[in-house]
Amino acid sequence: MAFKHCWEDFPVGWTFSNGPRRLSSEEIVAFAREWDPQRYHTDEAAGRESPFGGLIASGWQTACIGMRLMCDGYLTDSSCVGSPGIESIEFRQPVRPGDALRFRAEVLEARPSQSRPDRGIVRWRWEVLNQRAEVVLSMLGTQMFLRRPQQES
Protein backbone atom coordinates (compact mmCIF):
# COMPACT_ATOMS: atom_id res chain seq x y z
CA MET A 1 0.00 0.00 0.00
CA ALA A 2 1.33 3.42 -0.96
CA PHE A 3 0.88 6.19 1.57
CA LYS A 4 0.82 9.88 0.81
CA HIS A 5 2.59 10.78 4.06
CA CYS A 6 5.14 8.70 5.95
CA TRP A 7 7.13 9.37 9.12
CA GLU A 8 9.77 11.33 7.18
CA ASP A 9 7.14 13.92 6.21
CA PHE A 10 6.59 15.11 9.79
CA PRO A 11 9.84 16.74 10.98
CA VAL A 12 10.08 18.83 14.15
CA GLY A 13 8.40 22.18 13.59
CA TRP A 14 6.11 20.97 10.79
CA THR A 15 2.71 22.59 11.18
CA PHE A 16 -0.71 22.10 9.70
CA SER A 17 -4.04 23.81 10.09
CA ASN A 18 -7.49 23.47 8.60
CA GLY A 19 -11.16 24.13 9.20
CA PRO A 20 -13.44 25.75 10.01
CA ARG A 21 -16.05 23.25 11.08
CA ARG A 22 -19.16 25.01 12.34
CA LEU A 23 -21.08 23.36 15.17
CA SER A 24 -24.85 23.69 15.60
CA SER A 25 -26.87 23.29 18.77
CA GLU A 26 -28.54 20.24 17.17
CA GLU A 27 -25.14 18.60 16.68
CA ILE A 28 -24.10 19.43 20.24
CA VAL A 29 -27.27 17.86 21.67
CA ALA A 30 -27.15 14.80 19.39
CA PHE A 31 -23.55 13.99 20.33
CA ALA A 32 -24.21 14.54 24.02
CA ARG A 33 -27.34 12.38 24.08
CA GLU A 34 -25.26 9.52 22.75
CA TRP A 35 -21.99 9.95 24.64
CA ASP A 36 -22.08 12.58 27.38
CA PRO A 37 -25.65 13.36 28.49
CA GLN A 38 -24.84 15.93 31.15
CA ARG A 39 -27.54 18.58 31.43
CA TYR A 40 -25.54 21.51 30.06
CA HIS A 41 -24.66 19.48 26.94
CA THR A 42 -28.22 18.30 26.17
CA ASP A 43 -30.57 21.07 27.27
CA GLU A 44 -30.35 24.79 26.52
CA ALA A 45 -32.47 25.78 29.54
CA ALA A 46 -30.40 23.64 31.91
CA GLY A 47 -27.28 25.13 30.36
CA ARG A 48 -28.53 28.64 31.12
CA GLU A 49 -29.01 27.68 34.77
CA SER A 50 -25.54 26.12 34.95
CA PRO A 51 -22.26 27.95 35.59
CA PHE A 52 -21.71 27.88 31.81
CA GLY A 53 -24.68 30.16 31.13
CA GLY A 54 -25.87 28.19 28.10
CA LEU A 55 -25.57 25.03 26.08
CA ILE A 56 -21.95 23.90 25.64
CA ALA A 57 -20.44 21.04 23.66
CA SER A 58 -19.04 17.97 25.37
CA GLY A 59 -15.27 18.20 25.49
CA TRP A 60 -15.24 14.79 23.81
CA GLN A 61 -17.09 16.24 20.85
CA THR A 62 -14.50 19.00 20.54
CA ALA A 63 -11.77 16.37 20.67
CA CYS A 64 -13.59 14.30 18.02
CA ILE A 65 -13.93 17.34 15.76
CA GLY A 66 -10.19 17.91 16.13
CA MET A 67 -9.62 14.24 15.28
CA ARG A 68 -11.79 14.48 12.19
CA LEU A 69 -10.05 17.63 10.96
CA MET A 70 -6.71 15.90 11.62
CA CYS A 71 -7.83 12.90 9.56
CA ASP A 72 -9.01 15.07 6.70
CA GLY A 73 -5.86 17.14 6.91
CA TYR A 74 -2.90 14.76 7.12
CA LEU A 75 -3.78 11.47 8.79
CA THR A 76 -6.12 9.44 6.60
CA ASP A 77 -3.68 9.18 3.70
CA SER A 78 -0.70 8.59 5.94
CA SER A 79 1.13 5.49 7.13
CA CYS A 80 -0.11 6.01 10.71
CA VAL A 81 -0.25 2.75 12.65
CA GLY A 82 -1.86 4.01 15.79
CA SER A 83 -1.17 5.91 18.96
CA PRO A 84 -0.06 4.70 22.36
CA GLY A 85 -2.05 7.49 23.94
CA ILE A 86 -2.64 11.12 24.73
CA GLU A 87 -0.43 12.91 27.23
CA SER A 88 -2.90 15.59 28.15
CA ILE A 89 -6.12 17.27 27.11
CA GLU A 90 -6.97 20.76 28.35
CA PHE A 91 -10.55 21.96 27.96
CA ARG A 92 -9.69 25.65 27.96
CA GLN A 93 -12.87 27.38 26.81
CA PRO A 94 -16.49 26.29 26.41
CA VAL A 95 -17.58 25.52 22.84
CA ARG A 96 -21.01 26.98 22.08
CA PRO A 97 -23.59 26.63 19.29
CA GLY A 98 -22.46 28.42 16.15
CA ASP A 99 -18.77 28.25 16.98
CA ALA A 100 -16.58 27.69 13.92
CA LEU A 101 -13.69 25.44 14.92
CA ARG A 102 -10.28 25.23 13.35
CA PHE A 103 -7.59 22.62 13.94
CA ARG A 104 -3.88 23.21 14.30
CA ALA A 105 -1.08 20.67 14.62
CA GLU A 106 2.62 21.10 15.31
CA VAL A 107 5.34 18.45 15.48
CA LEU A 108 7.20 18.72 18.80
CA GLU A 109 9.45 15.65 18.44
CA ALA A 110 10.18 13.07 15.76
CA ARG A 111 12.40 10.03 16.20
CA PRO A 112 12.84 6.59 14.68
CA SER A 113 11.51 3.71 16.74
CA GLN A 114 14.30 1.87 18.53
CA SER A 115 12.44 -1.44 18.64
CA ARG A 116 10.80 -1.34 15.18
CA PRO A 117 13.13 -0.10 12.43
CA ASP A 118 10.23 0.24 9.97
CA ARG A 119 8.52 2.84 12.18
CA GLY A 120 8.98 6.32 13.53
CA ILE A 121 7.35 8.20 16.37
CA VAL A 122 5.95 11.73 16.22
CA ARG A 123 4.96 13.76 19.26
CA TRP A 124 2.42 16.50 18.57
CA ARG A 125 0.67 19.50 19.97
CA TRP A 126 -2.89 19.51 18.64
CA GLU A 127 -5.18 22.50 19.18
CA VAL A 128 -8.77 23.35 18.39
CA LEU A 129 -9.50 27.07 18.08
CA ASN A 130 -12.72 29.01 17.78
CA GLN A 131 -13.65 31.90 15.47
CA ARG A 132 -12.01 34.36 17.89
CA ALA A 133 -8.72 32.40 17.60
CA GLU A 134 -9.07 31.28 21.21
CA VAL A 135 -7.67 27.82 21.90
CA VAL A 136 -10.66 25.86 23.18
CA LEU A 137 -8.88 22.50 23.45
CA SER A 138 -5.17 21.69 23.59
CA MET A 139 -3.73 18.17 23.47
CA LEU A 140 -0.30 16.60 23.51
CA GLY A 141 -0.02 13.14 22.02
CA THR A 142 2.02 10.67 20.05
CA GLN A 143 1.46 8.79 16.80
CA MET A 144 3.45 6.04 15.14
CA PHE A 145 4.02 6.05 11.39
CA LEU A 146 5.65 3.58 9.03
CA ARG A 147 8.87 4.89 7.53
CA ARG A 148 9.14 5.36 3.78
CA PRO A 149 10.61 2.24 2.19
CA GLN A 150 14.18 2.79 1.01
CA GLN A 151 14.60 2.76 -2.74
CA GLU A 152 16.53 -0.19 -4.11
CA SER A 153 19.91 1.05 -5.36
Place this chain on the structure above:
Amino acid sequence: MAFKHCWEDFPVGWTFSNGPRRLSSEEIVAFAREWDPQRYHTDEAAGRESPFGGLIASGWQTACIGMRLMCDGYLTDSSCVGSPGIESIEFRQPVRPGDALRFRAEVLEARPSQSRPDRGIVRWRWEVLNQRAEVVLSMLGTQMFLRRPQQES
Protein backbone atom coordinates in the same frame (compact mmCIF):
# COMPACT_ATOMS: atom_id res chain seq x y z
CA MET B 1 -31.63 22.08 41.72
CA ALA B 2 -31.13 19.00 43.91
CA PHE B 3 -28.31 16.66 42.93
CA LYS B 4 -28.10 13.00 43.82
CA HIS B 5 -24.32 13.14 44.22
CA CYS B 6 -22.22 16.08 45.39
CA TRP B 7 -18.49 16.48 45.99
CA GLU B 8 -18.79 14.96 49.46
CA ASP B 9 -19.97 11.65 47.96
CA PHE B 10 -16.65 10.97 46.20
CA PRO B 11 -14.00 10.45 48.91
CA VAL B 12 -10.54 9.04 48.17
CA GLY B 13 -10.79 5.32 47.45
CA TRP B 14 -14.44 5.44 46.34
CA THR B 15 -14.91 3.10 43.40
CA PHE B 16 -17.61 2.46 40.86
CA SER B 17 -18.01 0.03 37.99
CA ASN B 18 -20.69 -0.75 35.44
CA GLY B 19 -21.31 -2.23 32.02
CA PRO B 20 -21.00 -4.21 29.90
CA ARG B 21 -21.60 -2.32 26.71
CA ARG B 22 -21.15 -4.57 23.70
CA LEU B 23 -19.73 -3.02 20.55
CA SER B 24 -20.62 -4.21 17.05
CA SER B 25 -18.60 -3.81 13.86
CA GLU B 26 -21.40 -1.60 12.51
CA GLU B 27 -21.04 0.75 15.50
CA ILE B 28 -17.26 0.82 15.10
CA VAL B 29 -17.52 1.74 11.42
CA ALA B 30 -20.29 4.31 11.94
CA PHE B 31 -18.36 6.16 14.66
CA ALA B 32 -15.14 6.08 12.65
CA ARG B 33 -16.77 7.36 9.46
CA GLU B 34 -17.94 10.39 11.40
CA TRP B 35 -14.94 11.14 13.62
CA ASP B 36 -11.85 9.06 12.85
CA PRO B 37 -11.95 7.60 9.32
CA GLN B 38 -8.62 5.79 9.40
CA ARG B 39 -8.68 2.62 7.30
CA TYR B 40 -8.45 0.10 10.15
CA HIS B 41 -11.46 1.76 11.87
CA THR B 42 -13.72 1.85 8.79
CA ASP B 43 -12.88 -1.21 6.71
CA GLU B 44 -12.51 -4.83 7.81
CA ALA B 45 -10.33 -5.81 4.86
CA ALA B 46 -7.99 -2.84 5.38
CA GLY B 47 -7.87 -3.75 9.06
CA ARG B 48 -6.74 -7.27 8.22
CA GLU B 49 -3.89 -5.86 6.14
CA SER B 50 -2.88 -3.46 8.92
CA PRO B 51 -0.65 -4.27 11.90
CA PHE B 52 -3.86 -4.70 13.93
CA GLY B 53 -4.97 -7.74 11.92
CA GLY B 54 -8.61 -6.67 11.75
CA LEU B 55 -11.13 -3.91 12.33
CA ILE B 56 -10.50 -2.00 15.58
CA ALA B 57 -12.46 0.78 17.26
CA SER B 58 -11.20 4.35 17.30
CA GLY B 59 -9.66 5.09 20.68
CA TRP B 60 -12.03 8.07 20.82
CA GLN B 61 -14.98 5.71 20.61
CA THR B 62 -13.62 3.70 23.52
CA ALA B 63 -13.19 6.92 25.48
CA CYS B 64 -16.74 7.99 24.58
CA ILE B 65 -18.12 4.63 25.72
CA GLY B 66 -16.30 5.10 29.01
CA MET B 67 -17.78 8.61 29.26
CA ARG B 68 -21.29 7.32 28.62
CA LEU B 69 -20.96 4.56 31.20
CA MET B 70 -19.60 7.16 33.64
CA CYS B 71 -22.61 9.40 32.97
CA ASP B 72 -25.06 6.55 33.45
CA GLY B 73 -23.20 5.42 36.54
CA TYR B 74 -22.54 8.46 38.70
CA LEU B 75 -22.19 11.65 36.70
CA THR B 76 -25.52 12.63 35.16
CA ASP B 77 -27.32 13.01 38.50
CA SER B 78 -24.36 14.70 40.14
CA SER B 79 -23.42 18.32 40.78
CA CYS B 80 -20.54 18.10 38.28
CA VAL B 81 -19.67 21.50 36.83
CA GLY B 82 -17.12 20.39 34.29
CA SER B 83 -13.55 19.29 33.95
CA PRO B 84 -10.38 21.29 33.35
CA GLY B 85 -9.00 18.38 31.40
CA ILE B 86 -7.59 14.91 31.14
CA GLU B 87 -4.08 14.21 32.41
CA SER B 88 -3.46 11.17 30.26
CA ILE B 89 -5.14 8.57 28.08
CA GLU B 90 -3.44 5.24 27.40
CA PHE B 91 -4.78 3.13 24.55
CA ARG B 92 -3.54 -0.18 25.93
CA GLN B 93 -5.28 -2.83 23.84
CA PRO B 94 -7.24 -2.77 20.58
CA VAL B 95 -11.03 -2.91 20.93
CA ARG B 96 -12.58 -5.28 18.39
CA PRO B 97 -16.11 -6.07 17.17
CA GLY B 98 -18.05 -8.03 19.75
CA ASP B 99 -16.02 -6.78 22.70
CA ALA B 100 -18.11 -6.19 25.82
CA LEU B 101 -16.73 -3.16 27.63
CA ARG B 102 -16.97 -2.36 31.29
CA PHE B 103 -16.15 0.92 33.03
CA ARG B 104 -14.32 1.34 36.32
CA ALA B 105 -13.65 4.53 38.28
CA GLU B 106 -11.61 5.17 41.40
CA VAL B 107 -11.14 8.41 43.31
CA LEU B 108 -7.42 9.18 43.68
CA GLU B 109 -7.71 12.61 45.33
CA ALA B 110 -10.50 14.81 46.64
CA ARG B 111 -10.07 18.34 47.95
CA PRO B 112 -12.13 21.48 48.39
CA SER B 113 -11.50 24.23 45.87
CA GLN B 114 -9.38 27.01 47.36
CA SER B 115 -10.76 29.69 45.08
CA ARG B 116 -14.44 28.62 45.03
CA PRO B 117 -15.75 27.56 48.44
CA ASP B 118 -18.92 26.10 46.90
CA ARG B 119 -16.91 23.55 44.91
CA GLY B 120 -14.64 20.57 45.35
CA ILE B 121 -12.21 18.84 43.03
CA VAL B 122 -11.96 15.10 42.44
CA ARG B 123 -9.06 13.41 40.65
CA TRP B 124 -9.92 10.05 39.11
CA ARG B 125 -8.52 6.98 37.47
CA TRP B 126 -11.00 5.84 34.83
CA GLU B 127 -10.59 2.53 33.03
CA VAL B 128 -12.39 0.66 30.27
CA LEU B 129 -11.99 -3.12 30.37
CA ASN B 130 -12.92 -5.85 27.93
CA GLN B 131 -14.60 -9.22 28.53
CA ARG B 132 -11.21 -10.72 29.44
CA ALA B 133 -10.79 -8.09 32.17
CA GLU B 134 -7.95 -6.51 30.20
CA VAL B 135 -7.70 -2.75 30.59
CA VAL B 136 -8.13 -1.42 27.05
CA LEU B 137 -8.10 2.29 27.97
CA SER B 138 -6.84 4.02 31.10
CA MET B 139 -7.32 7.70 31.86
CA LEU B 140 -6.44 10.08 34.66
CA GLY B 141 -8.56 13.19 34.95
CA THR B 142 -10.20 15.74 37.17
CA GLN B 143 -13.80 16.85 37.67
CA MET B 144 -15.26 19.70 39.68
CA PHE B 145 -18.42 19.22 41.72
CA LEU B 146 -20.58 21.59 43.73
CA ARG B 147 -20.43 20.91 47.46
CA ARG B 148 -23.57 19.92 49.31
CA PRO B 149 -25.24 23.01 50.78
CA GLN B 150 -24.84 23.21 54.54
CA GLN B 151 -28.08 22.76 56.45
CA GLU B 152 -29.31 25.87 58.24
CA SER B 153 -28.94 25.34 61.98
